[in-house]
Amino acid sequence: MTKAPAARTGKRHHHGNLKQALVKAGISLLAEGGLGALSLRKCAARAGVSHAAPAHHFKGLKGLLTAIVAQGFETFTRYMIDARDQSADTPQAQLEGICQGYIAFSREYEAVATLMFMKDRFYTSDPEFQRTSSASYGVLAEACAPFRSGTMNEKAIETLVWSLVQGYVHLARSGMIDPLETPFETILPKFELRED
Amino acid sequence: MTKAPAARTGKRHHHGNLKQALVKAGISLLAEGGLGALSLRKCAARAGVSHAAPAHHFKGLKGLLTAIVAQGFETFTRYMIDARDQSADTPQAQLEGICQGYIAFSREYEAVATLMFMKDRFYTSDPEFQRTSSASYGVLAEACAPFRSGTMNEKAIETLVWSLVQGYVHLARSGMIDPLETPFETILPKFELRED
DNA sequence: TGTACATCAGTGAACGCGCGTTCACTGATGTAC
DNA sequence: TGTACATCAGTGAACGCGCGTTCACTGATGTAC
Numbered sequence: 183m184t185k186a187p188a189a190r191t192g193k194r195h196h197h198g199n200l201k202q203a204l205v206k207a208g209i210s211l212l213a214e215g216g217l218g219a220l221s222l223r224k225c226a227a228r229a230g231v232s233h234a235a236p237a238h239h240f241k242g243l244k245g246l247l248t249a250i251v252a253q254g255f256e257t258f259t260r261y262m263i264d265a266r267d268q269s270a271d272t273p274q275a276q277l278e279g280i281c282q283g284y285i286a287f288s289r290e291y292e293a294v295a296t297l298m299f300m301k302d303r304f305y306t307s308d309p310e311f312q313r314t315s316s317a318s319y320g321v322l323a324e325a326c327a328p329f330r331s332g333t334m335n336e337k338a339i340e341t342l343v344w345s346l347v348q349g350y351v352h353l354a355r356s357g358m359i360d361p362l363e364t365p366f367e368t369i370l371p372k373f374e375l376r377e378d
Numbered sequence: 379m380t381k382a383p384a385a386r387t388g389k390r391h392h393h394g395n396l397k398q399a400l401v402k403a404g405i406s407l408l409a410e411g412g413l414g415a416l417s418l419r420k421c422a423a424r425a426g427v428s429h430a431a432p433a434h435h436f437k438g439l440k441g442l443l444t445a446i447v448a449q450g451f452e453t454f455t456r457y458m459i460d461a462r463d464q465s466a467d468t469p470q471a472q473l474e475g476i477c478q479g480y481i482a483f484s485r486e487y488e489a490v491a492t493l494m495f496m497k498d499r500f501y502t503s504d505p506e507f508q509r510t511s512s513a514s515y516g517v518l519a520e521a522c523a524p525f526r527s528g529t530m531n532e533k534a535i536e537t538l539v540w541s542l543v544q545g546y547v548h549l550a551r552s553g554m555i556d557p558l559e560t561p562f563e564t565i566l567p568k569f570e571l572r573e574d
Numbered sequence: 575t576g577t578a579c580a581t582c583a584g585t586g587a588a589c590g591c592g593c594g595t596t597c598a599c600t601g602a603t604g605t606a607c
Numbered sequence: 608t609g610t611a612c613a614t615c616a617g618t619g620a621a622c623g624c625g626c627g628t629t630c631a632c633t634g635a636t637g638t639a640c
Contacts, residue, residue: 196583196635216498222627232585234628239583243627299552334564341555342542342565349545350537356495359537368530369538371567393616418594428618430595435616439594 201239201249203229208250212293220293222246241305247297248304248311254294255314261287262321273328273375278367280325281347285366288351295351329373339373346370397435397445399425404446408489416489418442437501443493444500444507450490451510457483458517469524469571474563476521477543481562484547491547525569535569542566 197203207228211220222243223233240246265283269275288295297303304311323340330336350366353359393399403424407416418439419429436442461479465471484491493499500507519536526532546562549555 200583221625223625231583233626234586234630235584237628299548299554301553338560338564341546341549341560342567344555345545345549345565346538346542347545348548349541349543352495352544352548353537353541356497358495359540364534364537368534369541371538396616417592419592427616429593430597430619431617433595 197229197231197235200229200231200235203231204236204239204246205249205253208246209253209291209294212250212297213291216293217296220247244304248308250294251298251304252308252310252314254291254298255311255318257291258284258287258295258298259314259318259321262318266321266325273325274372277325277329277343277373278370280322281343281366281370284322284347285351285354285361288355292355296355328375331374331376342371393425393427393431396425396427396431399427400432400435400442401445401449404442405449405487405490408446408493409487412489413492416443440500444504446490447494447500448504448506448510450487450494451507451514453487454480454483454491454494455510455514455517458514462517462521469521470568473521473525473539473569474566476518477539477562477566480518480543481547481550481557484551488551492551524571527570527572538567 204225207225208220211224211228222236225246226233226236229235236246240249262280262283265286266276266279269279269282298315306312322344323336326340326343327336329339331339334342346369347366350359350361350369354361400421403421404416407420407424418432421442422429422432425431432442436445458476458479461482462472462475465475465478494511502508518540519532522536522539523532525535527535530538542565543562546555546557546565550557
């Protein structure tokens with residue numbers, strides 16, 4: 183037992199679960215001010231701790247960003263699964279659900295979602311990142327599988343769908359397109375089902 | 379005549395065309411080190427001028443970035459037109475050409491292309507930016523026009539194509555997909571021609 | 575149950591960095607006369 | 608053709624800022640005895 187007790191009255195020297203608190207602080211900073219609003223010092227301040235404290239928990243700023251990204255992918259996967267499971271039980275509806283979950287996550291965690299694609303800002307060798315990001319891709323690929331055909335193999339259909347939804351998100355985020363004017367479902371191709 | 383003479387031997391106090399030189403310096407800095415490598419001071423240094431000099435030509439860093447982005451869109455349009463004009467004279471081939479030009483520009487001017495979508499980093503009210511970016515969109519829209527149909531209006535087909543190619547570029551840039559394994563033409567839908 | 579001790583997550587001061595911007599200035603240029 | 612002058616694109620020093628990181632330290636915690 184090296185963990186501090188879960189709760190205790192009075193000011194304690196040890197924080198309890200600073201690591202998770204810093205990740206949470208980082209996510210809320212990103213939500214409020216975008217990528218530029220996140221720094222080690224601000225995370226520490228928001229977690230109510232001196233600016234040097236994070237060094238005991240993360241390998242520098244990159245380490246903290248790695249944890250934020252890993253948690254981001256975890257949430258991302260959940261968004262996609264939830265939206266899919268609320269959709270009708272046809273391959274087309276399931277895929278559309280996945281895309282809607284993708285879009286919803288990207289809108290609600292805008293800066294986190296952006297950061298998740300900036301591989302030079304965190305440690306891609308981190309096992310937690312690898313696990314959670316692979317899981318996200320797996321969920322997307324699973325929804326694409328029924329649509330592979332003679333002219334489009336599995337990889338191609340995944341690339342098409344992923345590009346389409348990621349581009350849609352990116353353009354909407356930049357204010358280049360208006361999601362209200364052109365909802366995503368109007369541009370998702372009506373794929374044909376594979377005849378095996 | 380307020381311009382200095384085009385060439386003159388010996389060290390001159392006035393630069394001649396510092397404005398354009400700073401834009402060029404910025405573009406090459408972006409090419410070499412990405413977005414993080416660009417600063418007013420580095421641009422000035424690369425242009426062989428003191429770090430305070432840019433203030434006489436641009437409204438701060440944002441003003442310089444505005445000029446870089448405007449020039450970026452100019453080049454972007456040219457890439458799309460050139461690739462289109464080298465393609466066969468069918469609507470499908472013309473559209474594919476536009477997309478290939480889009481992709482080529484995004485690859486060769488990676489950081490500039492990224493910057494062009496970050497509207498908070500430059501002045502979107504700049505007339506030159508508005509002119510050049512509108513021209514780029516116009517070229518893309520023109521290539522989409524033949525494919526509008528009963529189920530997909532002009533806006534929808536533009537959004538589909540733009541999202542698809544922008545997402546493809548973004549994912550390739552981030553190392554998420556491999557353009558060699560899945561070239562863009564394999565994921566561009568074979569649109570049907572409108573029957574008028 | 576009480577005491578000594580090792581651990582280690584915190585503190586806060588200090589460092590050096592590159593940044594954008596401001597400021598008084600200087601000196602080359604083109605023009606008016 | 609020559610001179611005085613206004614213009615303005617440059618200089619370089621200085622400012623304050625927030626950043627990540629380092630460092631010696633402190634004091635709360637849990638454990639060994």
